Amino acid sequence: MLIYQNVTKRFGANAAVDNVNVSVDAGTMLGIIGRSGAGKSTLLRLTNRMIDPSAGSIRFGPRDISHLKGKALLDWRADCAMIFQQFNLIPRLDVLTNVMLGRANSMGIVKSVFKLFTDAERHEALLALERLGIVETALQQAGTLSGGQQQRVAIARALMQNPKIILADEPIASLDPMNAKLVMDALRDINRQEGMTVVCNLHTLDTARTYCDRIVGMRGGKVVFDGTAAELTTDAAREIYGAGAEFDEAATSTTINDRPDETGSQDSDGPRLRAVGSAVASAGG
Numbered sequence: 001m002l003i004y005q006n007v008t009k010r011f012g013a014n015a016a017v018d019n020v021n022v023s024v025d026a027g028t029m030l031g032i033i034g035r036s037g038a039g040k041s042t043l044l045r046l047t048n049r050m051i052d053p054s055a056g057s058i059r060f061g062p063r064d065i066s067h068l069k070g071k072a073l074l075d076w077r078a079d080c081a082m083i084f085q086q087f088n089l090i091p092r093l094d095v096l097t098n099v100m101l102g103r104a105n106s107m108g109i110v111k112s113v114f115k116l117f118t119d120a121e122r123h124e125a126l127l128a129l130e131r132l133g134i135v136e137t138a139l140q141q142a143g144t145l146s147g148g149q150q151q152r153v154a155i156a157r158a159l160m161q162n163p164k165i166i167l168a169d170e171p172i173a174s175l176d177p178m179n180a181k182l183v184m185d186a187l188r189d190i191n192r193q194e195g196m197t198v199v200c201n202l203h204t205l206d207t208a209r210t211y212c213d214r215i216v217g218m219r220g221g222k223v224v225f226d227g228t229a230a231e232l233t234t235d236a237a238r239e240i241y242g243a244g245a246e247f248d249e250a251a252t253s254t255t256i257n258d259r260p261d262e263t264g265s266q267d268s269d270g271p272r273l274r275a276v277g278s279a280v281a282s283a284g285g
Ligand SMILES: Nc1ncnc2c1ncn2[C@@H]1O[C@H](COP(=O)(O)OP(=O)(O)OP(=O)(O)O)[C@@H](O)[C@H]1O
Pocket: 011, 014, 015, 016, 034, 035, 036, 037, 038, 039, 040, 041, 042, 043, 284, 285
């Protein structure tokens, strides 16, 4: 279980995350939504402890991860895989090596610098790539792959880390709808197959609705919605994104929806809400 208790992060006078209280059951696929600047990335960076909270605590199972230092902090970062919008691969290295670098935290800096991987690790990395449907790219330079392929390499690298939780910071924001769907399908598959907790920042409301068991909506650093896709009503979406936001249907190009029956029947404003999510994201970010 992941528990945020009165978590605040201030940058000067600005509370980027403002007294957040959320408990996430193990094995949940959690989506965090909100317009640009709402505090989504800050919450993830607090979770993997790239930054320290100004107040409050974050617990993962029995560990209070908000005040870890030294080896305990390194251990937590190894347990906590992070996927970024811009993939963060090493473009000149081949795909297989990039995936095996997921082991770097546990194998030590010297071994990873000299790329001293075992046959078993190579095999495991190939299996991860196969699972992601891109094993044929194993010997290509990572930088030559499409964005969607690179993000799947990043997911394979995360799997190689043997994490206890995956944090994904807008993993599909740079991808076209088809690749976005492949990446979200992969994250959901890992969540379902391994029972792995996945926390995913998303720009688009419809993606959160389609893929997430639970959705947290942030605005101005605060949690203003916490519920299921079905509970995310028109009013709740307005509260998250700001009422009366002007939007243009043409800005809704990043919608993905592989469960049209469910999302289409939840309420008659479904397409409009999707438009609000995408348009606000486009305008703000
Ligand atoms: N390192 C920092 N120094 C100062 N202010 C910061 C820093 N990081 C974030 N902020 C501020 O904190 C607030 C929340 O930013 P954050 O990046 O968490 O929002 P977000 O919801 O992830 O936005 P986006 O969707 O655009 O990524 C913003 O006002 C931002 O300017």
